[in-house]
Amino acid sequence: xxxxxxxxxxxxxxxxxxxxxxxxxxxxxxxxxxxxxxxxxxxxxxxxxxxxxxxxxxxxxxxxxxxxxxxxxxxxxxxxxxxxxxxxxxxxxxxxxxxxxxxxxxxx
Amino acid sequence: xxxxxxxxxxxxxxxxxxxxxxxxxxxxxxxxxxxxxxxxxxxxxxxxxxxxxxxxxxxxxxxxxxxxxxxxxxxxxxxxxxxxxxxxxxxxxxxxxxxxxxxxxxxxxxxxxxxxxxxxxxxxxxxxxxxxxxxxxxxxxxxxxxxxxxxxxxxxxxxxxxxxxxxxxxxxxxxxxxxxxxxxxxxxxxxxxxxxxxxxxxxxxxxxxxxxxxxxxxxxxxxxxxxxxxxxxxxxxxxxxxxxxxxxxxxxxxxxxxxxxxxxxxxxxxxxxxxxxxxxxxxxxxxxxxxxxxxxxxxxxxxxxxxxxxxxxxxxxxxxxxxxxxxxxxx
Numbered sequence: 001x002x003x004x005x006x007x008x009x010x011x012x013x014x015x016x017x018x019x020x021x022x023x024x025x026x027x028x029x030x031x032x033x034x035x036x037x038x039x040x041x042x043x044x045x046x047x048x049x050x051x052x053x054x055x056x057x058x059x060x061x062x063x064x065x066x067x068x069x070x071x072x073x074x075x076x077x078x079x080x081x082x083x084x085x086x087x088x089x090x091x092x093x094x095x096x097x098x099x100x101x102x103x104x105x106x107x108x
Numbered sequence: 109x110x111x112x113x114x115x116x117x118x119x120x121x122x123x124x125x126x127x128x129x130x131x132x133x134x135x136x137x138x139x140x141x142x143x144x145x146x147x148x149x150x151x152x153x154x155x156x157x158x159x160x161x162x163x164x165x166x167x168x169x170x171x172x173x174x175x176x177x178x179x180x181x182x183x184x185x186x187x188x189x190x191x192x193x194x195x196x197x198x199x200x201x202x203x204x205x206x207x208x209x210x211x212x213x214x215x216x217x218x219x220x221x222x223x224x225x226x227x228x229x230x231x232x233x234x235x236x237x238x239x240x241x242x243x244x245x246x247x248x249x250x251x252x253x254x255x256x257x258x259x260x261x262x263x264x265x266x267x268x269x270x271x272x273x274x275x276x277x278x279x280x281x282x283x284x285x286x287x288x289x290x291x292x293x294x295x296x297x298x299x300x301x302x303x304x305x306x307x308x309x310x311x312x313x314x315x316x317x318x319x320x321x322x323x324x325x326x327x328x329x330x331x332x333x334x335x336x337x338x339x340x341x342x343x344x345x346x347x348x349x350x351x352x353x354x355x356x357x358x359x360x361x362x363x364x365x366x367x368x369x370x371x372x373x374x375x376x377x378x379x380x381x382x383x384x385x386x387x388x389x390x391x392x393x394x395x396x397x398x399x400x401x402x403x404x405x406x407x408x409x410x411x412x413x414x415x416x417x418x419x420x421x422x423x424x425x426x427x428x429x430x431x432x433x434x435x436x437x438x439x
Contacts, residue, residue, distance in 0.1 A: 074303075074306075077299060077302060077303060078299070078303065081295065081296050081299040084293065084295050084296060085292050085296045088292070088293050
């Protein structure tokens with residue numbers, strides 16, 4: 001039972017690392033605020049939560065595993081909230097219309 | 109001890125410190141600085157110093173970043189080019205920053221080298237590790253040193269915070285309060301309402317179990333201050349001021365200082381000296397239970413009251429200035 005669970009945990013951790021990597025690429029490559037936010041949210045929602053779930057079989061007993069689950073639930077509540085606040089602030093200040101590419105051109 | 113892992117973390121701490129110094133954009137510098145803080149907290153946890161790790165994580169990546177952000181919204185986005193700043197000589201700019209970073213690197217890796225050697229405890233650490241439980245009744249040796257052996261120093265540290273709060277309030281308050289700030293959107297307010305009780309419970313557990321587990325008054329008070337700051341940002345300052353008025357915070361802060369001094373004086377009244385713990389009027393209790401370690405629970409409560417009320421009133425004074433000059437903070 002335990003080796004099977006550990007194998008599944010390993011798969012989860014790999015998927016989480018993939019999500020985090022994809023989020024980094026998205027933040028670096030996407031053109032404007034909203035798409036970057038869309039990509040960056042995946043780093044926590046997909047990446048960190050999957051990594052925490054994958055770490056469950058390695059936590060060594062129920063107390064550690066329950067702590068990890070609680071941290072995952074906390075991430076799932078707080079991360080969409082933060083992204084929503086950032087997106088709303090950008091919308092209000094109409095940062096979104098000004099494409100980041102143009103800003104780069106002005107500065108460089 | 110895992111030296112390769114530590115060396116890996118040290119490398120990234122140095123990289124983020126360099127990035128924070130050499131970035132043009134102040135906002136990016138703050139983010140790099142908070143990443144440095146999180147990595148430092150991880151290193152402290154790896155070095156088995158959970159008390160310091162907790163402080164580092166809360167203060168450096170939570171409180172300091174939010175205070176810097178408030179200060180940042182008052183300043184210019186990018187610093188002036190170097191030729192427009194004649195009073196700042198050349199050697200004070202990047203060469204001195206690079207020197208500081210290099211010294212930091214040298215000391216970090218020197219510490220790694222001495223970790224790899226065989227270590228022997230000096231006489232004072234050996235005494236603390238061997239005799240703390242019977243001399244103070246506390247399981248957490250760090251809390252015992254802070255609140256029993258060196259309690260007078262802790263009183264001085266809380267006075268430092270008191271001075272900082274007084275100075276910032278004097279400089280920034282201006283005496284009047286403007287009702288403004290509608291806060292963030294409905295979704296964020298509901299989510300915050302869902303999370304606040306759990307954060308408060310966590311803060312209370314850090315504060316009241318400080319003599320048993322890692323944590324204590326300073327860390328617990330900082331988490332309480334973080335809750336006040338989050339409420340300030342999410343619901344708007346007028347809501348925060350209506351729930352916990354600045355007067356209440358002042359009362360709580362002074363009450364913390366007063367409690368500390370009363371506990372100290374009760375030892376003096378017993379005839380054993382200022383801040384005497386077990387030799388004074390306090391009982392050791394059963395080790396591991398909540399009411400153990402003599403006056404440590406009371407002193408943790410006093411420090412927590414002081415730090416929590418002090419830090420949140422610093423943030424409140426700073427954010428109030430922002431709202432006086434147009435409603436620029438709120439989105």
